Amino acid sequence: MEKLNKNRVLLSMSGGIDSSVAAMILLKQGYEVVGVTYRTWDSVAQGCFEKEKGCCTINSIMEAKKMAQKLGFEHHFLDLREPFKNSVIKDFIDEYLAGRTPNPCVVCNASIKWGEVLKMADSLGCQYIATGHYAQISEVDGDFYLKKGVDTKKDQTYFLWRLPQEVLKRTIFPLGTLTKPEVRQIALENGFEKLSKKAESQEICFIPDNDYRLFLKNEVKGYEKYCKEGYFIDNQGNILGRHNGYPAFTVGQRKGLNVAFGTPKYVAKILPESNAVVLADREELETSELLAKNCVFTNSAKLGESPVVEARIRYRSPATEAQLSFESGDVRVKFSSKVWGVAPGQSVVFYQNDLIVGGGIIGL
Numbered sequence: 306m307e308k309l310n311k312n313r314v315l316l317s318m319s320g321g322i323d324s325s326v327a328a329m330i331l332l333k334q335g336y337e338v339v340g341v342t343y344r345t346w347d348s349v350a351q352g353c354f355e356k357e358k359g360c361c362t363i364n365s366i367m368e369a370k371k372m373a374q375k376l377g378f379e380h381h382f383l384d385l386r387e388p389f390k391n392s393v394i395k396d397f398i399d400e401y402l403a404g405r406t407p408n409p410c411v412v413c414n415a416s417i418k419w420g421e422v423l424k425m426a427d428s429l430g431c432q433y434i435a436t437g438h439y440a441q442i443s444e445v446d447g448d449f450y451l452k453k454g455v456d457t458k459k460d461q462t463y464f465l466w467r468l469p470q471e472v473l474k475r476t477i478f479p480l481g482t483l484t485k486p487e488v489r490q491i492a493l494e495n496g497f498e499k500l501s502k503k504a505e506s507q508e509i510c511f512i513p514d515n516d517y518r519l520f521l522k523n524e525v526k527g528y529e530k531y532c533k534e535g536y537f538i539d540n541q542g543n544i545l546g547r548h549n550g551y552p553a554f555t556v557g558q559r560k561g562l563n564v565a566f567g568t569p570k571y572v573a574k575i576l577p578e579s580n581a582v583v584l585a586d587r588e589e590l591e592t593s594e595l596l597a598k599n600c601v602f603t604n605s606a607k608l609g610e611s612p613v614v615e616a617r618i619r620y621r622s623p624a625t626e627a628q629l630s631f632e633s634g635d636v637r638v639k640f641s642s643k644v645w646g647v648a649p650g651q652s653v654v655f656y657q658n659d660l661i662v663g664g665g666i667i668g669l
Contacts, residue, residue: 323437405650597665
């Protein structure tokens with residue numbers, strides 16, 4: 306490992322507006338920027354899609370390289386397809402086959418975007434790594450906390466809760482204090498009008514058409530063993546209809562059930578062992594508590610025995626006040642008001658004063 310240069314930053318670049326503007330800001334702040342773009346998935350090679358879309362494509366890699374050339378700094382390419390497949394893709398598949406709803410961005414951020422990229426930063430002598438995420442980092446009494454980005458509509462801290470201390474203290478988020486319109490204005494002021502108007506992707510990067518069912522069908526050997534005809538049932542076990550396989554459903558889903566009822570029904574539970582999907586009325590998906598597993602805390606000692614936090618159960622869900630209690634390595638989360646559509650496999654993230662104090666995976 307090279308000696309780390311405190312002025313040298315390895316910036317993850319996607320070819321999009323956020324990472325490009327992050328580069329402009331870092332350069333203006335006097336940092337020596339080194340760009341890296343990584344390849345994580347071959348959608349065409351996997352036979353899933355007619356042509357490549359989304360991030361991490363050859364086109365996006367070339368766009369990132371061209372931007373680095375225009376701004377005058379070195380750029381590297383990192384092939385992460387194998388570790389990505391072994392961590393993010395494996396987890397994604399395993400979770401759906403277990404009847405849970407995975408959050409691949411959380412896994413990717415911890416194992417790929419910081420895990421693998423930090424190794425490269427060490428090899429290139431970069432003290433810091435940076436990304437175009439809308440998030441901030443705040444140091445409090447020697448502990449490093451993720452802090453919500455100023456743009457509450459774009460805040461991405463929810464996906465970053467698994468990042469450990471040794472990573473946070475070496476991370477820079479140049480866009481954390483900016484709104485999206487301000488980022489677009491910076492691109493325009495720097496002469497990148499086309500970039501300033503560039504649309505952004507909302508999909509999972511390896512499923513650019515949002516059809517995860519087709520992805521599972523293509524990727525899982527013997528998928529027909531899992532995705533076969535089964536029953537919709539109610540909470541009492543009464544048969545309501547038939548479905549084509551439990552992996553096609555997620556808790557809270559209403560559309561795509563292909564069964565008509567007098568009132569709207571939602572997926573309430575998924576039972577892989579019996580290939581049954583439980584449907585219920587909307588109010589039956591409300592709950593006042595959940596159990597979080599595989600939890601990570603910034604400093605649990607500072608929280609005390611029964612801390613009160615703001616807990617978020619989905620990226621777009623509002624944070625709800627909750628009290629935590631620690632149970633044999635897991636955490637019981639009791640909400641002050643009911644939350645809707647708790648999906649096992651998703652992340653529950655704990656905030657205090659806009660700082661992430663911890664998070665975990667929602668259990669069954």
